[in-house]
Amino acid sequence: MNAGRHVDLRDLAERIRSIEKRHGAPAEDRCIDPPAREMISTGWAEIDAALGGGLPAGGLHEFFGVEEAGPREAAAPPARGSLPLWTPPLCFLIHLAWQALDRDAACPWVVWIGARCHPYPRALVRGRPPDRRLLERSLFVAPRDAAERLWAIDLALRSAAVAAVVADGGALDRAATQRVQLLAKNRSKVVFAARPPWERTRLSAAQTRWHVRAAPPRIGKKAGGVAPGWSVELLRCKGVRPAQDHRAWLLEQSRDEGLIHLSARLADLAGAPAAREPRAPDRLSRRL
Known part of the structure; x- marks a missing residue:
């Protein structure tokens, strides 16, 4: 055996799957890594289907927000001495916190770690009549730096009373995310971490x-009635390979109920090629 030859196990698994497919072997599933035992539904059937049933209940899930610092490239870090301005996708994270809370009544608390991820109290109330459970079962922690945030995440994951952790994941390195991922998996807890867009790399x-x-x-149609919308793109999903045409979705919030739904109108807009509306590029480009 050539000791200098590198063998990629994931690549090997895909090659074996390809050979089995050519010879008519039944496909077990689309997973390369072992699938998660427990899942949290996102509340959106199309996204759940693309993920193989939902988000793994024991794991770290990262959400990159929107930059507010001007024309600088989102992939580049802010200049030294400048204030990094970005907005975490709080409405999206609040929705997922509700999903985690509804899934496990035995774990009644959601911990919000990092002031950047602290939502307005009213945003934690949904529906009519108002459902205040998330507001009443939320704990807010304000660490001073990334090291304290990591410590707070670790502590929250070790609590049997915590259903989910929503945290500012900015500046967490590879070792820190591995520590969080392993602990979340072992404890069957979910962590939703918001990160600035320049940390995608x-x-x-x-x-x-x-x-x-x-x-x-x-x-x-009603006066002042504006339905906010979000473009949600799946960048990576360990264990499941979604189809290429199911990596991006558009969501819309109901002003009356405060709930977020998949939007057929926005989905049509997202699926249309840019060339279909050559006369109105400015209207489509103003997403922020």
């Missing part, structure tokens, strides 16, 4: 990685 052990951006709002 950083190595991470997260189970899934997403990019959430603002989409053009729909103006309602």
Whole structure:
């Protein structure tokens, strides 16, 4: 055996799967890594189907927010001495926190770690009549730096009363994300981490990685009725390979209920080639 030859196990698994397919062997599933035993539904059937049932209940999931610092390239870090301005996708994270809370009544608490990820209290109330459970079962922690945030995440994951952790994941390195991922998996806890867009190129052990951006709002018929929308792109999903045409979705929030739904109108807009509307590039480009 040639000791100098590198063998990629994932590549080998895909080659074996390809050979089995050519010879008519039944496909077990689309997984390369062992699938998660427990899943958390996102609340959106199309996204759940693409993920193989939902988000793994024990793991770290990262969501890259939107930059507010001007024309600088989103992939580049902020200049030394400048204030990094970015907005975490809080509406999206609040929705997922509700999903985690609804899934496990035995774990009644959601811990929000990092002031950047602290939502307005009213945003934690949904529906009519108002459902205040998430507001009443939220704990807010304000660490001073990334090291303290990591310590707080670790502590929260070790608590049997915690259903989910929503954290500012900015500046966490590969070793830190691996520590969080392993602990979350062992404890069957879920961590939703918001990160700035320029950290997309950083190595991470997260189970899934997403990019959430603002989409053009729909103006309602009622006075002042504006339905916010988001473009959600799946950047990576360990264990499951979604189809290429199921990596991006558009979501819309109901002003009356405060709930977020898949939007057929926005999905049509997202699926259309840019060349279909050559006369109105500015309207489509103003996503923020």
